[in-house]
Amino acid sequence: MRLGLGLPSLGHLASPAFISSVARRAEELGYHSLWVGERLLDPVKPRSPYPGARDGALPETMRIAYDPVATLTFAAAVTSRITLGTSVLCMLLHNPVVLAKQLATLDVLSGGRLRAGLGQGWSLDEIEAAGNTPAGQGRRSEEFVTVLRGLWTAGTTAYTGEFFTVPETAFEPTPASSPPVYLGVYAPRAVERAGRLADGWLPSAMPLEMLLPMRETLFESARAAGRPEPEVVVRANVRFTGTRRRPFQGTWAQIEGDLTAFREAGVDEVFLDFVLDDPALTEEGFVERMERAAGI
Numbered sequence: 001m002r003l004g005l006g007l008p009s010l011g012h013l014a015s016p017a018f019i020s021s022v023a024r025r026a027e028e029l030g031y032h033s034l035w036v037g038e039r040l041l042d043p044v045k046p047r048s049p050y051p052g053a054r055d056g057a058l059p060e061t062m063r064i065a066y067d068p069v070a071t072l073t074f075a076a077a078v079t080s081r082i083t084l085g086t087s088v089l090c091m092l093l094h095n096p097v098v099l100a101k102q103l104a105t106l107d108v109l110s111g112g113r114l115r116a117g118l119g120q121g122w123s124l125d126e127i128e129a130a131g132n133t134p135a136g137q138g139r140r141s142e143e144f145v146t147v148l149r150g151l152w153t154a155g156t157t158a159y160t161g162e163f164f165t166v167p168e169t170a171f172e173p174t175p176a177s178s179p180p181v182y183l184g185v186y187a188p189r190a191v192e193r194a195g196r197l198a199d200g201w202l203p204s205a206m207p208l209e210m211l212l213p214m215r216e217t218l219f220e221s222a223r224a225a226g227r228p229e230p231e232v233v234v235r236a237n238v239r240f241t242g243t244r245r246r247p248f249q250g251t252w253a254q255i256e257g258d259l260t261a262f263r264e265a266g267v268d269e270v271f272l273d274f275v276l277d278d279p280a281l282t283e284e285g286f287v288e289r290m291e292r293a294a295g296i
Contacts, residue, residue: 001259001262001263001267001268001269001270002032002033002268002269002270003031003032003259003269003270003271003272003293003294004031004032004033004034004035004083004085004233004269004270004271004272005022005026005031005033005034005035005271005272005273005290005293006034006035006036006037006087006235006271006272006273006274006275006276007019007022007023007034007035007036007071007072007075008022008275008286009036009037009065009066009068009071010036010037010039010061010062010064010065010066010275010276011060011061011062011063011064011275011276011279012060012061012064012279013275013281013282013283013286014064014065014066016074018283018286019066019071019074019075020074020075020078022286022287022290023075023078023079023082024078024079025287025290025291026079026082026290026294027079027080027081027082029290029291029294030294031082031290031294032082032083032269033082033083033084033085033115033269033271034072034075034079034082034083034084034085035085035086035087035117035235035271035273036066036068036071036072036085036086036087037065037068037086037087037088037276038065038067038068038086038088038089038090038093039062039065039126040065040090040093040123040126040129040130041123041125041126041129042058042062042063042065043058043123043125043126046058046123046125047124047125048122048123048124048125050062050122051122052204059276059277059279060279061275061276061277061278061279062276068086068089069086069089069102069103069106072084072085072086072106072110072114073105073106073109073110076106076109076110076113077109080111081113082113083113083114083115084106084110084113084114084115085114085115085116085117085182085233085271086115086116086117086118087117087182087184087202087233087235087271088117088118088119088182088183088184088202089116089117089118089119090118090119090120090121090126090127091118091119091120091121091137091140091141091144092120092121092126092127092130092132092134092137092140093121093126093127093130093132094130094144095164096143096144096147096148096151096164097147097151097164097166099148100147100148100151100152100171101151101171103116103148103175103179104151104152104171104173104174104175105173107175107176107177107179108173108175108176110176111176112175112176112177112179113177114175114177114179115179115180115182115200116148116179116180116181116182117181117182117183117184117200117202117233118141118144118145118181118182118183118184119183119184119185119202120134120137120141120185120190136162136163138189138190138193139162139163140162140163141183141190141193142193142197143159143161143162143163143164144163144164145181145183145197145198146159146161147159147161147164147166148181149181150166151166151171152171152174152175152178152179153174154174155170156168156169156170157169157171180199180200180231181197181198181199181200182198182199182200182201182202182230182231182233183197183198183200183201183202184201184202184203184204184235185201186203186214188214188217191214191217191218191221192217192218192221193221194218194221194230195217195218195219195220195221195222195224195225195227195230196221196222196224196225196227198230199230199231200230200231200232200233200268201215201218201230201231201232201233202233202234202235203232203234203235204234204235204236204237205234205235205236205237205246205247205248205258205270206246206247207246207247208247208261208262208265211232211234211265211267212265215232218230218232231268231269232266232267232268232269233267233268233269233270233271234262234267234269234270234271235271235273236248236258236270236271236272236273237273237276237277238255238272238273238274238277238278238289239277239278240252240278241278247262248272249277252292255293256296259296272289272290272293274286274289274290
């Protein structure tokens with residue numbers, strides 16, 4: 001099982017100097033990947049509750065948010081091997097043609113290290129500010145992935161759909177690699193769609209008794225579509241405090257046990273995010289944690 005790391009691109013630790021130093025140190029420590037998330041706005045009176053908190057409030061660690069593509073491009077410039085992933089870009093905040101250009105450029109500049117994680121998004125304020133609506137988001141996401149892949153293929157392409165139209169066109173630069181596309185989704189129909197469309201699935205950490213049946217749905221869908229089994233890359237929001245015991249929350253011994261359990265369950269990769277659940281974390285504490293985790 002590969003081990004990745006969430007870059008400090010969200011929250012109080014986000015800064016050019018610290019992002020750069022973490023990216024370099026992660027590569028030195030042998031991490032396989034770096035990941036960034038996306039937030040567009042911090043609404044004063046949000047209309048959509050944040051699904052990751054019981055009270056629906058946006059975590060303090062999401063109130064500062066660097067652009068994910070720009071952040072990974074910055075990290076690419078100071079590294080040479082480590083892969084660069086988005087977990088996730090919200091499709092309802094983007095046009096697939098514009099994003100295809102940005103991601104293809106990132107892949108070329110990084111020497112083929114891009115891993116494109118996509119999701120639906122949940123904030124109505126953000127979605128409407130980006131000029132979109134949640135209506136038809138399942139069909140829209142299928143078209144979104146189709147447009148991305150079509151533009152990334154050498155030669156010319158054209159597309160006409162319900163949501164997007166691309167005239168017959170060439171598209172350069174094409175990515176240096178064939179960037180894998182991951183979907184961070186949870187609803188049964190969305191997981192089935194990921195099996196048909198995506199190269200991988202990007203869930204947040206959940207108990208294995210919940211994750212494994214969803215993974216089987218993913219695999220069954222891929223088999224029915226005649227596609228290889230998608231990878232499973234799990235985002236682990238690490239928490240060392242609190243009374244709840246969920247995967248990757250608790251003591252170092254418990255977190256090490258979770259890594260072992262997820263590896264034995266056949267999960268392809270886990271990436272650790274030390275910032276999202278700890279607004280009091282210092283730069284020194286972050287580095288200490290990433291170094292300790294690399295030695296597990």
